[in-house]
Amino acid sequence: MEETSSTPGAPAEQREPSRARQSSEPLISVRGVTKFFGDFQALKDIDLDIHRGEVVALIGASGSGKSTLCRCVNRLETITDGEILIDGEPLPEEGKALTALRSDVGMVFQSFNLFPHLKAIDNVTLGPRKVRGVPKAEAEAQARELLERVGLADKADSLPAALSGGQQQRVAIARALAMKPKALLFDEPTSALDPEVINEVLDVMTELAQQGMTMLVVTHEMGFARHVCDRVVYMDQGEIVEEGEPEAFFTAPRSDRAKAFLSKILPH
Numbered sequence: 001m002e003e004t005s006s007t008p009g010a011p012a013e014q015r016e017p018s019r020a021r022q023s024s025e026p027l028i029s030v031r032g033v034t035k036f037f038g039d040f041q042a043l044k045d046i047d048l049d050i051h052r053g054e055v056v057a058l059i060g061a062s063g064s065g066k067s068t069l070c071r072c073v074n075r076l077e078t079i080t081d082g083e084i085l086i087d088g089e090p091l092p093e094e095g096k097a098l099t100a101l102r103s104d105v106g107m108v109f110q111s112f113n114l115f116p117h118l119k120a121i122d123n124v125t126l127g128p129r130k131v132r133g134v135p136k137a138e139a140e141a142q143a144r145e146l147l148e149r150v151g152l153a154d155k156a157d158s159l160p161a162a163l164s165g166g167q168q169q170r171v172a173i174a175r176a177l178a179m180k181p182k183a184l185l186f187d188e189p190t191s192a193l194d195p196e197v198i199n200e201v202l203d204v205m206t207e208l209a210q211q212g213m214t215m216l217v218v219t220h221e222m223g224f225a226r227h228v229c230d231r232v233v234y235m236d237q238g239e240i241v242e243e244g245e246p247e248a249f250f251t252a253p254r255s256d257r258a259k260a261f262l263s264k265i266l267p268h
């Protein structure tokens with residue numbers, strides 16, 4: 001309060017630029033979300049807003065609920081309680097609106113999930129053609145651009161089996177981008193990869209981040225979380241325990257749980 005009164009007469013938006021930014025509607029808004037699998041509570045009263053262009057790292061031990069949260073945002077799982085808004089709209093139950101939502105929010109999985117019998121380019125054109133009704137020639141032209149963007153212009157006609165894990169994951173990213181999503185969710189996109197190809201995927205993700213894509217990234221790559229992401233969200237046992245600006249989180253975590261987690265994963 002005292003700080004704002006030090007610039008008397010200035011319009012509110014000049015005095016409080018950060019508040020002005022916060023008042024713009026989040027692209028993804030998770031409010032009071034709980035999720036039960038039978039008696040087991042996988043998500044406990046989760047609140048998380050992600051603004052346009054924001055890149056958020058979601059970290060935490062195995063079983064803490066990170067994948068479940070992503071799957072709820074993309075509506076691959078139903079939520080038990082609370083609400084999730086995408087661009088101000090509540091998640092639809094099913095049908096056409098749900099298909100549209102799924103294309104608004106793209107998802108990249110640990111296990112690529114490419115269709116093995118389809119060439120790279122056909123994996124990328126499938127969604128736009130089937131879901132959006134984009135004509136073949138247009139879908140292919142766009143797919144070639146996207147494959148070029150992920151560094152795979154020369155692999156358009158390759159089957160997934162002929163590609164390395166890193167290349168397959170980059171095709172999966174191109175496929176997600178082909179739906180022109182408003183946001184992308186990544187669930188441990190490099191965890192299944194050989195160490196030598198992890199960086200080629202992280203490089204593509206870094207470029208997307210720099211180009212302004214809104215991203216929620218479940219990752220164990222702490223360098224990426226620290227240097228590319230705007231914010232780190234730390235989950236444990238179905239709860240968000242702590243969140244903050246990466247440098248502050250990694251150098252001075254506040255909670256004992258985050259301290260214990262970081263002491264296990266950061267190099268000695």
Ligand SMILES: Nc1ncnc2c1ncn2[C@@H]1O[C@H](COP(=O)(O)OP(=O)(O)O)[C@@H](O)[C@H]1O
Pocket residue numbers: 037040042060061062063064065066067068069
């Ligand atoms: N379909 C399911 N049925 C029952 N339990 C599940 C299901 N999916 C996840 N869980 C449980 O929910 C918890 C959180 O899982 P998950 O979201 O996959 O964690 P993380 O991605 O952080 O490793 C785990 O205890 C897991 O066993």
Ligand SMILES: [Mg+2]
Pocket residue numbers: 066067068187188
């Ligand atoms: Mg997981």
